[in-house]
Structures are given as structure tokens and as C-alpha cells.
Amino acid sequence: MTTAVSPLVLAGAGHAHLVAMRQWIDRGYRAPEGAVLISPTPQAWYSGMMPGLIAGRFSEQQCAIELAPLCRACGLELIIGEVAQLDAHGQILTLTGGRTLGYEYLSLNLGSVPPQPRNPDYSVVMVPAKPFAPFANQWQSWRKRSGAMELAVVGGGPAAFELTLALHKSLPHARLSLICDKTLLEGLAPEAARRARNLLVHHAIELRENTRIERASGGWLMSESHRVQKASALVIATGAGAHAWQANSGLDCDDFGFIRINANLQSISHDRVLASGDCAALPDTPHSGVYAVRQGAILAENITALLAGQPLRDYQPQRRALVLMATADGGALMSYGRWAASGRLLGLWKDRLDLGFMRRHRME
Numbered sequence: 001m002t003t004a005v006s007p008l009v010l011a012g013a014g015h016a017h018l019v020a021m022r023q024w025i026d027r028g029y030r031a032p033e034g035a036v037l038i039s040p041t042p043q044a045w046y047s048g049m050m051p052g053l054i055a056g057r058f059s060e061q062q063c064a065i066e067l068a069p070l071c072r073a074c075g076l077e078l079i080i081g082e083v084a085q086l087d088a089h090g091q092i093l094t095l096t097g098g099r100t101l102g103y104e105y106l107s108l109n110l111g112s113v114p115p116q117p118r119n120p121d122y123s124v125v126m127v128p129a130k131p132f133a134p135f136a137n138q139w140q141s142w143r144k145r146s147g148a149m150e151l152a153v154v155g156g157g158p159a160a161f162e163l164t165l166a167l168h169k170s171l172p173h174a175r176l177s178l179i180c181d182k183t184l185l186e187g188l189a190p191e192a193a194r195r196a197r198n199l200l201v202h203h204a205i206e207l208r209e210n211t212r213i214e215r216a217s218g219g220w221l222m223s224e225s226h227r228v229q230k231a232s233a234l235v236i237a238t239g240a241g242a243h244a245w246q247a248n249s250g251l252d253c254d255d256f257g258f259i260r261i262n263a264n265l266q267s268i269s270h271d272r273v274l275a276s277g278d279c280a281a282l283p284d285t286p287h288s289g290v291y292a293v294r295q296g297a298i299l300a301e302n303i304t305a306l307l308a309g310q311p312l313r314d315y316q317p318q319r320r321a322l323v324l325m326a327t328a329d330g331g332a333l334m335s336y337g338r339w340a341a342s343g344r345l346l347g348l349w350k351d352r353l354d355l356g357f358m359r360r361h362r363m364e
């Protein structure tokens with residue numbers, strides 16, 4: 001069987017590709033005949049609003065962008081599928097199920113998966129915060145449960161904190177705890193971490209800091225050799241981990257499996273491959289949606305320049321980013337450099353930014 005070769009494959013409908021597609025549409029640019037976008041789902045979920053969905057502040061429809069209209073408007077064919085393997089030397093992608101697709105140029109914006117503790121006896125239900133569709137399904141089934149449950153969230157960053165508050169609000173029958181391997185919100189303003197701890201105390205949510213969960217066994221969460229606590233389920237919000245297949249793709253990857261790119265967002269080993277957002281590794285560029293969005297604007301230009309044989313532009317990461325964490329009550333906690341603040345007005349500001357992003361990237 002011969003493998004079809006596409007002039008341009010966009011793999012993953014992450015923040016950066018959404019921004020790039022929108023820019024192409026604004027400029028009236030149409031992708032070359034045969035160009036495709038590969039996505040496991042017909043919608044792209046917007047992570048910034050997921051805690052709001054769990055807290056009951058948004059509907060699923062408000063948090064997802066339909067991809068078909070976006071693709072149609074910029075001349076991409078939408079393929080529903082998941083990349084399972086990449087042969088960067090042969091320029092061939094293999095999707096789950098075995099379908100293969102060759103490419104002339106490839107742009108990867110596949111996000112990440114949170115690193116997960118081991119669960120050899122499956123005694124604790126482990127639910128990664130990403131991908132969102134299965135996470136949201138699991139959450140719906142917890143909502144329908146009537147009996148008490150012991151639910152823990154593992155991870156100490158903004159997403160883990162937001163999800164903990166949101167789960168607390170939507171699952172009143174759950175006893176909740178948040179477990180971090182360092183201190184809560186490490187790296188953000190110390191005052192933001194102090195306010196976050198106070199909020200957890202206020203809601204009677206147990207916080208365990210400097211506790212690394214390595215595995216589950218017999219219904220217990222285990223740190224190295226000792227039992228930390230019992231849990232029926234564990235939500236995993238441990239930050240960005242690379243998709244396992246990236247390290248075997250032939251692309252130059254860092255020690256954690258993230259694709260190493262240059263300032264043009266090109267793979268440092270394969271210049272026909274671009275990578276952006278969480279799946280890529282670039283100095284001074286944290287894995288966060290804010291940075292992925294900024295890369296999207298450069299990506300839009302660099303993909304078209306690459307196809308036309310023109311010079312590419314550099315992406316310059318911003319020195320610091322604003323972090324706005326939803327507190328499940330319509331408010332938000334802000335950290336910017338050493339500054340922190342919280343309250344209702346910040347929640348309104350966060351909603352405005354999030355809903356504005358959704359409006360801009362929706363075509364229906």
C-alpha cells in the first residue's frame with residue numbers, strides 16, 4: 001500500500017495551531033491543496049476554562065472550539081486521529097489504528113501529558129487532567145455518585161490548585177486533598193502561595209507539601225516506601241510530560257523527550273519540522289498556554305515562509321507571564337513576578353480574557 005504524501009501536516013489542535021489558523025483566515029491565506037490538520041477529537045478544548053467547567057461556571061460547549069469550520073476557512077482537511085509514531089527521517093506519521101501519512105512539511109503542536117505515578121494493582125482510579133474529554137467524562141460519573149469518596153489531586157502548580165477548588169465545589173460528597181512534591185505554587189509570588197494555602201484551609205481541603213507520590217498500592221498513595229493516605233481516586237495535574245513516542249521519532253529531543261527547537265520554532269535536527277507549545281523545548285520558555293499562544297503568531301508566518309522558501313522570523317519568549325488562577329467562586333488569584341492579588345474583579349478579568357480567546361477562534 002502506498003502512503004499519501006501531504007504538502008503540510010499540522011498535528012494537534014493546540015493553542016499555537018488555533019492562533020495560526022485564525023491568523024491565516026484573517027489574512028485570507030489558504031493552505032496548499034492536500035494540507036491537513038490531525039486531531040483526536042473534532043473539538044479543541046480550552047484548558048484555561050476547564051476549572052470553570054468543573055466548578056459549574058461554564059458549559060462544555062463554551063469550553064470547546066469546533067475544528068471543522070476553522071479548517072474549512074483556511075483550506076485544511078480535518079483528519080480525526082491520533083499520532084502514534086513519527087519517522088522523522090522517512091517523513092511519515094503513523095496514526096493509532098495504523099494509517100500512515102507522509103508529509104513535506106510538518107508542524108507539531110500536540111501538548112503534553114502529565115507524568116503519572118505507577119499503579120501496578122489498579123487499586124486507585126488515576127485520572128490525568130489531560131486529555132480533557134476522558135477527564136470530563138470521569139468527573140461526570142463522580143458527580144452522579146452518591147456515596148462518600150476520598151479524592152486526591154497530585155500536582156502543585158496553578159492547574160492542580162484550580163482543579164482542586166473546582167472539584168471541591170462540584171463534588172460535595174468527596175473528601176479532597178492536594179498533594180505537591182514541592183511547595184504549593186513554587187516559583188510564583190510567595191504572597192500568591194500564601195493566599196492559596198489560606199483558601200484551601202478555608203474550604204477544609206487538606207494540603208500535603210513536599211510529598212512525592214511514587215505509586216499506588218492496595219488503595220494507598222505511596223511515597224517511596226511509606227503510605228501517605230488512602231484514596232479511591234487520584235487526579236493527576238503534575239504539569240507537562242512529553243508524549244512517549246517523541247523520543248523515538250528521530251527528532252532531537254531533550255532529556256525529558258521534548259522536541260528541541262530553535263528560535264524559528266524549527267526542530268534543530270529536521271528543518272522541515274516545526275514544533276510549538278508544550279511538546280517543544282526552547283530555553284527560557286515554560287510549558288504554558290500563554291507561551292503557546294504567543295508562538296502561534298510566529299508559527300503562522302513561519303509555516304507560510306517555509307512553504308514559500310522565504311526567511312523565517314524569530315520567536316522571543318516574554319520574560320514573565322501573568323498567572324490568573326480561577327478560585328471556583330467567580331474570583332481569581334493573580335501572580336505576576338513578585339506581585340499577588342485576588343478577588344472578584346480579577347475573576348471578571350480572567351473570564352474576559354478566556355471568553356475573548358474563544359470568541360476569536362470560533363468560526364460557527
Ligand SMILES: Cc1cc2nc3c(=O)[nH]c(=O)nc-3n(C[C@H](O)[C@H](O)[C@H](O)COP(=O)(O)OP(=O)(O)OC[C@H]3O[C@@H](n4cnc5c(N)ncnc54)[C@H](O)[C@@H]3O)c2cc1C
Nearest residue numbers: 012014015016047082083110111159277278288289290292
Ligand atoms: C486544568 C488546566 C488548566 C490550565 N490553565 C492554564 C491557564 O489558565 N493558562 C495557561 O497558560 N496554561 C494553562 N494550562 C496549561 C496549558 O493547558 C498548556 O500549557 C497548553 O495547553 C499547551 O498548549 P499547546 O499549544 O502546547 O497544546 P494544547 O493546547 O495542550 O493542545 C494539544 C492538542 O494536541 C492534541 N493531541 C495530543 N496528542 C495528540 C496526538 N498524539 N496526535 C494528534 N493530536 C494530539 C490534543 O487533543 C490537543 O488538542 C492549564 C492546564 C491544565 C491541565
